[in-house]
Amino acid sequence: MNFPHPRPADPSETLEVKSIRARSIVLQACRDYLPALTQERGQDAESKAILAALQYGSRPPRHSSDPNPDLLGKLKAALIRQLKHIIELAELDEASLRFYRGLRREVEGAQMADPIGDLLQRICRKAEPLYGKDWLDPDVRLGWAGLHPRNASTDDDPYTATARTQKPEDSASLVRLSVFEKYFGVEAYCSLPLVLTHELVCHVPAVPRKSHPPGVFNEGFMDWAALIYFRQWCSELSPGLGSLTRYHGEKFHDRQRNTAKLRWPRGSAHTLANGVVDWWSEVMGFRYTQEDIQRRLASLAVRVNVVDVDMSVKDALVLALTPHGSQTMAAALDAFLRDPTTSIDPLLDAAGSLSLDDVGDHLLDAAASLALDGVGLPVVDSTANVGADDVLEAKELS
Numbered sequence: 001m002n003f004p005h006p007r008p009a010d011p012s013e014t015l016e017v018k019s020i021r022a023r024s025i026v027l028q029a030c031r032d033y034l035p036a037l038t039q040e041r042g043q044d045a046e047s048k049a050i051l052a053a054l055q056y057g058s059r060p061p062r063h064s065s066d067p068n069p070d071l072l073g074k075l076k077a078a079l080i081r082q083l084k085h086i087i088e089l090a091e092l093d094e095a096s097l098r099f100y101r102g103l104r105r106e107v108e109g110a111q112m113a114d115p116i117g118d119l120l121q122r123i124c125r126k127a128e129p130l131y132g133k134d135w136l137d138p139d140v141r142l143g144w145a146g147l148h149p150r151n152a153s154t155d156d157d158p159y160t161a162t163a164r165t166q167k168p169e170d171s172a173s174l175v176r177l178s179v180f181e182k183y184f185g186v187e188a189y190c191s192l193p194l195v196l197t198h199e200l201v202c203h204v205p206a207v208p209r210k211s212h213p214p215g216v217f218n219e220g221f222m223d224w225a226a227l228i229y230f231r232q233w234c235s236e237l238s239p240g241l242g243s244l245t246r247y248h249g250e251k252f253h254d255r256q257r258n259t260a261k262l263r264w265p266r267g268s269a270h271t272l273a274n275g276v277v278d279w280w281s282e283v284m285g286f287r288y289t290q291e292d293i294q295r296r297l298a299s300l301a302v303r304v305n306v307v308d309v310d311m312s313v314k315d316a317l318v319l320a321l322t323p324h325g326s327q328t329m330a331a332a333l334d335a336f337l338r339d340p341t342t343s344i345d346p347l348l349d350a351a352g353s354l355s356l357d358d359v360g361d362h363l364l365d366a367a368a369s370l371a372l373d374g375v376g377l378p379v380v381d382s383t384a385n386v387g388a389d390d391v392l393e394a395k396e397l398s
């Protein structure tokens with residue numbers, strides 16, 4: 001990992017990255033207050049003023065020659081001043097006064113730390129046992145972008161963080177986390193556990209070690225598995241922020257899933273995987289919960305992720321992943337779900353023995369159910385040969 005713990009200020013980081021870090025430190029310090037600030041209190045004027053101060057207060061000074069300004073100190077000062085105005089001028093009731101005074105204490109106490117590095121460590125320690133000897137901690141670099149990842153307005157889509165994984169031949173994977181510097185608020189901060197779980201479960205240990213265009217395996221079935229693990233882990237990934245992390249992780253996932261590049265691979269693979277879970281729930285639901293069955297199927301994705309075969313073989317497996325296609329596949333799926341430590345060869349064989357016509361039928365079945373969901377058919381995407389999460393030209397200058 002690149003991050004010692006806690007991470008000292010790195011003078012070589014750009015001011016934009018320092019500004020993102022300052023906001024992450026304050027957000028983590030104020031974690032107990034974020035649910036009320038963003039949800040229960042709704043969008044009252046006081047909450048809005050504080051959330052706005054989080055953005056303007058950490059803005060790098062435009063006309064200063066100081067190469068290393070104290071952006072955390074500047075942000076804390078802006079928030080404390082804003083809170084002072086609210087406490088003195090807003091004519092609050094007792095409960096609200098207690099709330100804003102408590103929030104001010106947390107802001108005052110915030111000190112240099114590395115919540116994003118902490119989060120990475122937590123996800124690494126969760127992902128490592130899934131992969132065992134195939135796991136190697138990645139390096140991680142925080143960068144910034146001058147554009148929203150989906151070119152959206154931050155009012156409509158406040159999820160401004162994105163990540164992609166690079167896989168050098170001769171060293172550990174490098175996860176590049178990139179944030180739209182102009183807006184990094186509660187929603188984007190709380191989406192980081194999902195963003196990073198996806199990279200660490202899907203891409204960091206994946207074999208063969210090279211980039212692949214988004215397909216039904218690497219961005220579909222693996223993403224489905226990562227989402228299952230995220231739901232299982234999320235209360236432990238961001239201490240004190242479990243429910244917000246789950247809420248914003250799922251919302252971000254919906255936003256990203258509906259982009260042109262990911263709609264087909266994610267939509268079709270999620271539909272097929274959920275179909276397998278539903279089928280086996282009917283067979284074995286008396287013995288296993290839905291979550292047990294999801295985890296059993298997710299472990300298949302993890303196993304296949306580190307098998308050194310061509311990506312087309314893995315894609316073919318996903319497209320054949322239905323108990324309604326062939327008896328052989330249904331039997332292989334049933335055997336695997338009963339004992340997920342068993343060999344995965346029968347599943348790969350069953351997928352490989354399908355004719356192109358069979359695969360075409362599965363595709364049509366998946367397309368039909370996706371059309372019902374309003375997802376539509378595959379989209380021809382001229383950018384499909386770049387990194388799957390490379391949805392923007394990130395200016396990673398850190």
Ligand SMILES: [Zn+2]
Pocket residue numbers: 198199202203218219388389
């Ligand atoms: Zn991905």
